[in-house]
Amino acid sequence: MTKPMPGAAGDLAQQHPDLWNAYAALGKACAEAGPLSDREKRLVKLALAIGASSEGAVHSHVRRARSEGLEEEALQQVALLAIGPLGLPRAVAAKTWIEDETT
Numbered sequence: 001m002t003k004p005m006p007g008a009a010g011d012l013a014q015q016h017p018d019l020w021n022a023y024a025a026l027g028k029a030c031a032e033a034g035p036l037s038d039r040e041k042r043l044v045k046l047a048l049a050i051g052a053s054s055e056g057a058v059h060s061h062v063r064r065a066r067s068e069g070l071e072e073e074a075l076q077q078v079a080l081l082a083i084g085p086l087g088l089p090r091a092v093a094a095k096t097w098i099e100d101e102t103t
Helices: 007-015 017-031 038-051 055-067 072-081 088-102
Strands: none
Touching: 007 017, 038 055, 038 072, 038 088, 055 072, 055 088, 072 088
16 A cells, blocks of 8 residues: 555555455456556446445545546546436436546
């Protein structure tokens, strides 16, 4: 872990670094298991967080996406793409969670 994280995940990482390191290693292995670009992986992770209705994960992936140079319009499109499979209310919620970190 290179920098402190906010919230419960950060607490877990500090209290149980061996568990956190194993979790991080699993994430790295999953990320390297296929041909997706870093940009594609970030957008997929954002979409999965939206699908799981995880506000905290959406915030986290938006912050990471912005730090990696992804444009706000791409992140907003992920929320709009959620309308069909997830419904308008969940997509609107996702849009507001994205805007929490971009406006």
